Amino acid sequence: MNIVVCIKQVPDTTEVRIDAETNTLMREGVPSIINPYDMHAIEAGLQIRERTGGKVIVLTMGPPQAEAALRNALSMGADDAVLLTDSAFAGSDTWATAYALSKAVRKIGADIILCGKQAIDGDTAQVGPEMGEFLDIPHISYVRKIEEVHSGGIRVQRLMDDGYDIVESSLPVLLTVVKELNQPRLPSLKGKIAAKKAEIKKWGHSDIGAEPANIGLKGSPTLVKQIFAPEAKKDRKLLYGTVEEQVDALVQELRGLGCV
């Protein structure tokens, strides 16, 4: 079974704060990490391989530095890694990204494609399902448990607002996964050594047969027009005095609201 895991290298947004005076991000020295949801996708790929046999191939699109993310995934136990890197891809929105990744997946060949639910920098959750459409295969979002997997199909639990759905699908299929699915493993020493030596395939747009009109800024239907800081709340009331006095004042306010 060929399992392709799509990952993204992202800045660790949990370490980011906004400078209220200049309205800009304070993110000096913010480390680059594998998108946390993608870590669960990698783990899921490795566990499926343990059950069914086959190969786990990690795939990412990004600048040459994204190679570090792929080596991390290799150290966890992935068999192979592909980096889509080409200045022609730069500025891709979700549509153009999904298009390019799909072209690469077609070239690799896959029975199961795994993606994290969303990336923590863009938070769109769109690339996975869009790839499903481009590849003309079904997809299942928010997978929290893989109940069964074999060459004939897969049965998973899909997290919903009020519980979960049990969903079956034929293969090939694309899954986007949530955190509850598993606990990503740490790299082994052997894995780290192997990852260092591993050769990473680097493909440009012509290697995957991507139409130049469909990739990068040119191939992106959406564009970022403006970036600004979220608005602060206006109707603030101050409480004064000792903690006890402040609590008293707060209780009075809560009474006014009808909560006490």
Added chain:
Amino acid sequence: MRIVVDAEKCTGCEACIESCPYTAIEMREGKAFINEYCQFCRACMSICPEGVIKEVLEVADTQASVSDIEGHRGIWVFAEQRNGKVAPVAYELLGAGRRLADERRTELCAVLFGGAKPEAEGLIHWGADRVYFSNARIFGIFNDEPYSQLLFLLIQEHRPEIVLAGATPIGRSFFPRVAARLGTGLTADCTALEIDMETGNLRQIRPAFGGNIMAAILCPHKRPQMATVRPRVMKRGVFDEEKKGEIIHVDAEGLLSRTKLVETVKEVSGMTVNIQDAEVIVSGGRGLGDPKGFNLLEELAGLLGGTVGASRGAVDAGWISYRHQVGQTGRTVCPKVYVACGISGAVQHIVGMQSSEVIIAINKNPEAPIFDVATYGIVGDVYEVVPLLIRKIKEIRGQQ
């Protein structure tokens, strides 16, 4: 939009190079240069000691090629149903859609897959001029492929200019397939929508970078412009019993699904109240220092007739289950009263609760950003303030 370095004024100090989380800044002939990997996060702008990194708007951004967008008219709203009942977000979308349709002097249409005719009629009373409705058996349950196939066909036939869905598990799962097939843009999880009257471009506002910044997204060259909209952010429209509209039954034959929903399992969380429906939420963060802190918060929540929420930090620490998580990767809530205890207020938390009517922040650190959005703030130890609050409320109850 682009971020550029004014090469003439750049001193070549290289301070910006380290600041870029995307490694998109390089030195060229002793000057900083921002290459094509820039993601517009603006981190470098605040770092540059000379202040010579600037944002430039490009004129080409807004010019639409007429051929692609010509002939697209009407605002569409996808009304999601589960178990035959239209989701609340659909009425919010109709409120937003009505406003956009009136501004564009065009019609507002709703699309309903599954459910029964009274639900379709309800959409008209809530603002729709027309409802495309299919009660085919395949729509009794949610599967991505038939939903996306039929919506794609309807859009292709009727060519609306804007199509909206709720940013719910269902909307966020199948809408990308429709956009991919149509070759048009899709903006996720919008919190505001504005229309540019001249171009008809929809300014789609959404949080990005974990909610640290807001981005305005356009889809200037393609139609329809598609967006998913965050639930509980838009105001519902007005229910008008007299409003007339047309229901068009849509043929759903020949739709296929390669996924099959076997079973739907409802999960009741430990707390009796769903945080999204609660009037009062008492939330705890990493500042509690210990999972036992939630017992205290539960007591306060009980007194106020509410339920308990949590920040991502507390959930990640394993102190409370994910169902309680408020914020960008959890639930968006807007209760009457939100009490944040030991929550510093990372923006990804704030975007999930800032529309609450009254926000009370209790935190040891006076610099905590949660105080920026709080209606009332108390600087102090949660373990001192909350028991005091509980005692005082009980005292008042005792007197009554």
